[in-house]
Amino acid sequence: MTKEYVSEIAxxxxxxxxxxLGAGVHTSRVVRNSKRIGTALGVEVSVHTSQKxxxxxxxxxxxxxxxxxxxxxxxxxISFEWNADLSxxxxxxxxxxMTLDEIRSRFDELAAKPGxxxxxxxxxxxxxxxxxCRLFGGDIWAMLITFTATMIGFFTRQHLTRKKVNHYIVFIxxxxxxxxCASTALALGIETAEIALATSVLYLVPxxxxxxxxxxxxxxxxxxxxxxLVNALMLIVCIAIGLSLTLILVxxxxx
Amino acid sequence: MKIIxxxxxxxxxxxxxxxxxxxxSNPPMRAFPYIAILAATGHxxxxxxxxxxxxxxxxxxxxxxxxxxxxxxxxxKKVFCPMTVLYIPxxxxxxxxxxAYKTVFSxxxxxxxxxxxxxxxxxxxxxxxxxxxxxxxxxxxAVGATxxxxxxxxxxxxxxxxxxxx
Numbered sequence: 001m002t003k004e005y006v007s008e009i010a011x012x013x014x015x016x017x018x019x020x021l022g023a024g025v026h027t028s029r030v031v032r033n034s035k036r037i038g039t040a041l042g043v044e045v046s047v048h049t050s051q052k053x054x055x056x057x058x059x060x061x062x063x064x065x066x067x068x069x070x071x072x073x074x075x076x077x078i079s080f081e082w083n084a085d086l087s088x089x090x091x092x093x094x095x096x097x098m099t100l101d102e103i104r105s106r107f108d109e110l111a112a113k114p115g116x117x118x119x120x121x122x123x124x125x126x127x128x129x130x131x132x133c134r135l136f137g138g139d140i141w142a143m144l145i146t147f148t149a150t151m152i153g154f155f156t157r158q159h160l161t162r163k164k165v166n167h168y169i170v171f172i173x174x175x176x177x178x179x180x181c182a183s184t185a186l187a188l189g190i191e192t193a194e195i196a197l198a199t200s201v202l203y204l205v206p207x208x209x210x211x212x213x214x215x216x217x218x219x220x221x222x223x224x225x226x227x228x229l230v231n232a233l234m235l236i237v238c239i240a241i242g243l244s245l246t247l248i249l250v251x252x253x254x255x
Numbered sequence: 256m257k258i259i260x261x262x263x264x265x266x267x268x269x270x271x272x273x274x275x276x277x278x279x280s281n282p283p284m285r286a287f288p289y290i291a292i293l294a295a296t297g298h299x300x301x302x303x304x305x306x307x308x309x310x311x312x313x314x315x316x317x318x319x320x321x322x323x324x325x326x327x328x329x330x331x332k333k334v335f336c337p338m339t340v341l342y343i344p345x346x347x348x349x350x351x352x353x354x355a356y357k358t359v360f361s362x363x364x365x366x367x368x369x370x371x372x373x374x375x376x377x378x379x380x381x382x383x384x385x386x387x388x389x390x391x392x393x394x395x396x397a398v399g400a401t402x403x404x405x406x407x408x409x410x411x412x413x414x415x416x417x418x419x420x421x
Contacts (some may be wrong), residue, residue, distance in 0.1 A: 024280070026339060028265040028392060029337065029339070032412065058281050059337060077279040077280075077281065079280065079281040080277075080280050080281060080283065080286070080336075080339075080340040080343075080344070081281050081282060081283045081337065082281075083337055084282075084283050084285075084335065084336045084337060084340050084415060084416075084418075084420075085420070085421050087337050087414075087415040087421065088335060088415035088416075088418035088421045089421055090415075091413070091415055091416040091417065091418070092418070092421060095416070095417070108419065110421060115281045115324070116278060116281050120278070121278050121279060123278060124274060124275040124278040125275050125276065125278065126275075127271055127275050128271055128272045128274065128275020128276050129272075129280075130286075131267075131268035131269070131272045132272045132348065133277070134264075134266075134268045134269075135265065135268050135269065135272065135298075135348070154367060154401035173382070197352075198353055199353075201356070202353070203276065203279075203330055205350055205352035205355065207276065207343075207346070207350040207352075208280050208343055208347070210350060210393055211343050211346055211397050211400075212339075212343070213395070214394055214396075214397030214398070215339070215397050215401055217397075218397060218401050219401075224277040235358065236356060237359055238353045240263065240356040240359035240360060240363075241359075242355060244359075244360065245361060247260045248340075251361070254360045254363060254364050255357070255360055255361065255364055255378075255381070
């Protein structure tokens with residue numbers, strides 16, 4: 001094994017790892033998968049992770065060549081599809097003894113797969129939030145208003161995210177837009193208007209980072225787990241700010 | 256009869272909520288039916304425990320999350336998805352979002368009533384209440400769903416092995 005080959009493996013594993021961490025996969029799985037690819041290629045991999053960067057060392061088994069690098073973790077949108085596909089790729093590399101070139105080209109294909117249609121997601125999220133309103137005891141009118149409010153709010157979020165606006169501002173604005181739309185329920189005198197107003201912003205709650213953070217903590221990756229929780233907590237504060245703006249405008253009280 | 260209908264509709268709406276909130280995070284299409292089944296069972300179980308069993312929200316969430324986690328071990332192998340791909344979306348309808356933002360509201364109201372000694376401490380109490388509930392529920396959701404991973408280490412960590420979808 002030449003030094004160049006070890007560096008090439010390190011560069012690929014760095015890319016693999018940054019894609020997985022950036023797409024919101026919990027840390028222990030990322031580390032396990034990277035080590036598995038390393039084993040398949042005959043090297044040992046050690047990884048240190050933090051919120052924005054990761055460090056990895058790739059060492060030749062029974063040899064002296066090694067390479068260390070620090071990689072930035074880009075902020076990809078959360079993707080469970082990458083989680084499933086890239087995990088499967090690590091197993092395929094391990095079981096079928098794939099070469100580095102094969103793994104790399106398969107990785108590029110999997111990473112380039114298009115995501116879900118944004119219009120379909122918009123519809124699904126609105127439906128989900130309306131069902132949520134029902135779970136909290138809202139009637140059919142409250143559900144309809146929540147559906148519409150979520151649709152407008154989530155559309156705002158998709159649009160602003162595409163324009164690359166800072167994500168705290170995106171959350172404040174979308175929470176405000178969704179809740180001000182839902183506050184029409186108060187004006188229309190619907191019985192369960194309060195429920196419609198309270199559930200209209202719940203589509204923004206960062207449930208995946210919250211659960212991921214706690215999974216990391218139970219797995220022993222406590223530092224990155226806490227970072228993820230704090231990140232999600234900041235977003236919840238933003239949701240509360242957006243919603244409180246509406247409540248102050250229409251009700252003059254928060255609780 | 257009314258009770259059965261209530262339980263079924265709770266499961267149905269929870270399944271819809273899970274699929275919808277899950278779709279933001281781009282899960283593979285083949286996982287959707289199993290996400291729906293897991294979310295419906297888990298949420299309906301929590302509903303039964305809380306309404307008929309008188310169990311508190313924290314313990315009920317732990318039980319529901321354990322059911323969802325165990326289910327994802329069996330379904331994961333079928334669709335070659337890691338457990339988290341199935342159980343995180345299924346847990347989303349149970350994430351205590353309202354408690355979480357009410358914690359922030361109580362804090363804001365505490366600033367608002369800071370000069371009045373009685374009102375200020377009332378809001379502070381409310382903040383601790385909401386914060387404690389939301390953190391405990393969230394913690395129990397994650398722990399409940401991860402326990403099956405600890406019990407079945409080998410099986411739980413090789414869900415995607417031999418996938419025909421890559």
